[in-house]
Amino acid sequence: MQSTIRAKRPTWLMALLPLSILSSGAQAMDYGDDDFGFSLGGYVRGWSSFNLKDAPETKGDDKGKLSMLRGSLMLDADAVTGPLSWKAIARLDKELMTDYQDDLQDINRSMVNTGLRGRGSDLMGEYDRGELREFYFDYELDRVKFRVGKQQVVWGETDFFRAMDVVHGFDYRWRSFLEPENEELRKPLILLNTTIQVPEFDGALQVLVRPGLDAHNAIGNSVDIYGGRWAAQPYRGTDFFSLLDTDYEHPAGDNEKVTGGLRWSGMAGDVNYSLAWLKSYQGDPVVNSRFNPYKKAPKGVLGDVFHPEITVWGATASTYVAAADAVFSTEVVYTEGMGFNQGSEPLFGGAVPPGFAGLKRKDTLTTMVRMDKTVDLTRFLGTSRPSFLSMQLFNTRVLGFSKDDDLVELTPFAAKKKRDTTLFTTVLQMNYRNDTINPSLAAGVDVNNKGGFLIPAVEFAMGDNWRLRAEADLFFSAGRSNDSAAGDSSDTRLFGYLDNHDQFVLRLTRQF
């Protein structure tokens, strides 16, 4: 008998329940001056998301069913105590079990035949959490600034995807990559972050040291391989954690190791640029297979997932070009030691899915070019001011690529890794009525492998306190997906994983 709270009659109004606990009188606190002061703000936020398509993994029709009913309380405090300024951000998340998720959990439990109970046997355990997300202090000594504590550091220029923005991993379990504020998804780390301004050379040197004091699961991306709502199709309801363990102490990916990096950022004429070197961890996990272990025998039935340590060399540049009235940006990143799983064929006559034949480390070259432009749609669409348009091309090339390596795109799919993966994305942000109504449209296309996504959304600002966001997340697999594990997955890649994950999301925020 599970102890989770369950939404018996799912309705979007229930998503707003957490907001009722905050009285209308709740206000941010502010007092003090530049030497000693304190301010506290934050929000109470409720989400409800509905399936727009049926998930083939379940027996019933899931279209229209609630897939997420979630509430969060976030507290954001700033304080100044003489020469030190402090920051603390805490977030408490709580979800209610929906019928759809209960169905997934039931499948998870029924599938477990190894005697091991994985994380998917308690789905709410993946979502409910209370966390001191950031807690640090700043101290400035002339041109040197120290930021010490748990924090977020973002490098690079790329939107949607990660090239140099790999200081941290992301938590993609509860909302995939779709939450618009990626600060809410990034997994903060304990860092000693020193920035030295060097005005003589029009730039600054940033030194990052991660002493390895974080929680063991703070590195890499947290992804849904436990059969939840964001598990790749056709594995919703398949709890791989009953077959795989997680290894944060792998010799090639030890979370307690001291890591860090250096970044020089500056101006050269009209061009902003940065050069960086970083020791970090691969975002998406790879499998250390029991059938061909990599440097260490795994503990899991089929193997362990872990995040290999990577070395990143990167450069960025951006500038405004008056002739085009646009800002052009680029990012080029050389990453050493990315892990790829091998084996596009199942093992043992199909008893073990593809991707368990071994692990190969490769270097990759990631390039991004982007144009940001202000487009005047006031006459065509009646916007109250010119709109923001961004278009980005993002390519990842596997260096030293060889078909003989038989790399797979993602375990447990059979699709082979290609030398290049190219993604085009665009964002249009519009504003109406003094920015109180803000529609947006985000779209992306997998240029090599077909498929894409479309995210129309509108955010309403109601006074100082209330914000409502309505969003549709639409995915197009272009027929390159598989409905069951027994199906052919030799063409299933990114947007095949997201097939039939379409959502309609309402998010209501009461900020204070």
Add this chain to the structure above:
Amino acid sequence: MKTLFKLAALSCALLATSATAVAAELPAGTLVDKNNLDQVLNESFEGKPLSQLLTDKVQWQIRNYNLGLTLAPSKAVELDPAYLEASAANRDKVGFDRATRTVQGWDKGVPYPDIDVKDPDAGDKIVWNFIYGRPMGDSQEMKNFHYILIDAKKGVERVQRYRLDRFYTRGRLNGPSSIGKDFMLQNTLLFAEAPQDIKGIGTYTKRYADGFKTDDVWAYVKSVRRVRRISGNAWMDPVGGLDILGDDIDVWDSPPNWYKSVQLIDKRWILAITDTPQTIGVGEKEPAAQFPQQDVSNPPYWNPNPKLGWQPREVWVLEGTPPDAHPYGKKILYVDVQANRPLMSEIYDKNGEFWRFHHMQQQPITGEDGYKAILPVQAQQIDFKRQHSTNFASTYVINRKGAKESDFSLGKLEAAGK
């Protein structure tokens, strides 16, 4: 006795008639509003007829938009001796290039302290005078800087709080007059402090001094924790969700050579506010207490407090013709002759229809180094077509001790990001 009484009454009537003929003098402290407007338009203040002191658009707002004001005795703005000395030294020294409409040979102070009303370039020169020769100090740090978004029917809709730090790199009066090798005028950091969804967002803007290049601008996007270069060619665009363009900041923010033309069309007296009291009720939460010098309690909720004293001020009246791509058709600007500050503007659309009225109230402020400055501490920026206004209120720290250019840099934008 009766005859004597009649004679006395007749004398009084004659006196009254004669007084009306020369316009009765109103005392300081008189409240002017829609109830007595027609009456006071026949009267004068400090010897100047109210019908002339009140511009047509101010009269129109008194009559139709509940604007009220209190007559206050005129008082010269006390300007800093260093400012006056540097300005006087520019007489017959600073040139003007008509081809580029730029100032030549300027170092500090007001470039053109003596304006000839017959000079065809007088409009450009007056704008350069308040851009280059601003009596606003070498650095400004705006604390408690609020934008108040107001609907004529609903009242205050939203209140946003910011912090702005600006450092001038040219025309400095304390120490070297110029800092840096490029011909830059100022570096500005702007951070949003409230409400929560904009808290932490920031911009850094570097402005070129001669108007040949648009600004260099970067934004710190808090939701993704990253600094991003953005277009600096936004001077003709609305600022965020406000009722102003980039061009409208401080009534007139652009170099005159970004306009097709700037013509001096009049020199006259108007009523304006140049000694505004404290505009922020620090620590207060309710808008009426938070912004005591604004009338946010009475429709249309955007007017200044009617108790504020409006003084007779001599002004230059300029007519700016923006470029074709600009949303405005014409901008009429009122610039204080003595204080060298833009006070008001009337904005017309491309069809010549009255659209917006911007009114900045000024306050003398003494810097931490004793410098005597005058700055805008409150404003109403009204869009009459949309019946909406963005009001503004702030306090300042001027010429903070120890302020240096590196405190106002791109690195600071990123370092301050939280």
